Amino acid sequence: MRTVDIVSSAVVVLFGMVLMAVIIPGWVPVEEGPEFGLSATTMPIVASVTFTTLAAAFFFHRLRGRGEQTEADEQYDRTQPIERKNWLFLLRGGIFLIAMTALFNWAGFLLAGPPTVAGFMLMMEEKRPWHVAVTAFGATAAIWLFFWQFLKFPLP
């Protein structure tokens, strides 16, 4: 956990610095506002400074190590919260979700629904083709009808 804490806090610090140096100045116009209260940039900057400072403090705190460690602290540090297989799953699942979102956008719900359900069923090791097909098409049709007929919100 210690390594993960160090890496994740470094990423947050980097993100905060990019926000403060590039994104906020570039995407929050500094206009003549009212003479009282806060300008449009104040809250984004306050929030960015807060999380960047906290993450930097946490980074150094974890890098230096704690003074006194209880058994629970040591056990917590030994835990491996994310492993190679988790990254692979995230990559596989993430790419699949993004691809299905693109398919939704391009082909609509009725065409994108069945592959989404079938894809996840196969990911969960359901190997019976009839079960996959019936669930994928049945669920898509049922949800589509429910939204169209019952909620009066037709899906794309």
Next chain:
Amino acid sequence: MDVVLSGLATALTFANLALVAFGVFVGIVVGAIPGLNGPMAIAIAIPLTFTLSPVAAISFLVGINKGANFGGAISAILMNVPGAAEAIATTFDGYPLARKGKPLKALKMALYASVVGDSFSDLVLILVAAPFALLALTMGPAELTALMLFALTFIAAVVGKSMMKGLVAGSLGIFASTIGLDPEASTPRMTFDVLDLEEGIPLLAMVIGMLALSEIMIQIEAHVRARATGERAGVDAFNKSTPHEDRIVTGAEFKASFRTMMRSAVIGTVIGAIPGLGSTPAGFLGYGAAKRASKHPEEFGKGALDGVAGAEAANSATVGANLIPTLALGIPGNISAAILISALIIHGLTPGPLIFEQHGAVLYGLFGAMLVANLFNLVIGQAGLRLFAWVLSLPNQYIHPVIVLLCFSGAYLITQSMFAVGLMVGFAILDYLMRKFDYSIVAFIIAFILGPLFEDVLRQTLVLFEDNPMTLFDRPIAIGLIVLTAYSIWRLGFGHKPAIFKEPEA
């Protein structure tokens, strides 16, 4: 009085009652399935309520919340797998009771305790929320700023293992809430010329992504791993050879456990009213108190009926109490309350002290629906135990992919554009990483919800103090809250956390 009666009349229409009953049913089913939980179900259900009236919509969602709270106990008792974290303490005696051949007795005791705890906390909510809101109305922007600062710090401190990470997550949430048009001059902030972002990040896309889609992804991953290590076994709740007295909770048993239920209901209500603590520590404290007060503490862990009653009454008593800070102050007590806040906002209600004045009828309608939901929980829970036990045997590989599809369709409904769907997927991935890296999503979401309000009151405070910042010292409540914030940072962040705030060990 007219407001109360008109609210109750709205809540008690046939259509509304049917929605509450349906909500409770859905909640129990979802809660019973390990890995699925109340907040997830509420998040997915919110888009389905767009066409409903505010009272009907909120009543339906509250029904789901209440049903899911009891539903978690079903898998805890029959499979030793809590449907949600709050039911962990229920496994301690529920599962041993089931193994002794008394699963139905354990389930029924869990149901009765859940209804008693929940009803008690609802009554406290009804009695306390309005006076609390009146008190909050006397607060000015300085007090509200200090209060919000305290709530955010406290929640960040208690929800995770590290206060620093909680605060990082909270400030990231506030930062995310600043995206969109600036409330003062309508200046676009970090919208990247995307029209859909001008209204800010849609709360529901975030909530569905982080609480539903991401959770399902984690469950799918866990499912694949569980299949590799073998399936888990459960207890048959409807074994015909079980004697009648082991299938029911007798009057004497109920009477004997009633004291435990009431004690736990008080514990759960107090814990629930404190933002950030939630139902899991309440369940543990209720269980612990029942064990300490018992004449036979040695029976705990081996199938004590009082153990089930103590844990269930306490975790259920947080449901109503969570709404005390939510409705009176606009500060959500836990993640379910945070999602209910988003539902209220979508239906045109702004939680906070003014809600009683501006939407009194809706609120009393909600209170009426909550009480009715407890009754439905009892009736549906009792009548449907066989069905809910059967639901546990449904294979996850059919349920989870269909929920993914519901997430997609729900997210589409928010803005009727694919933009919200894309954001939902992005937040699901962010949530997956935050959970693995142990950054609190509760702090993130609650800060995101409170962000605009915080900015608003901070702006007013700065205007107020522009001429003379020393006038802050004329505001003892604000000073007191600032001192409390500093104390909680010192006590919870740098000192040793009191046991109640530590992550429970199963």
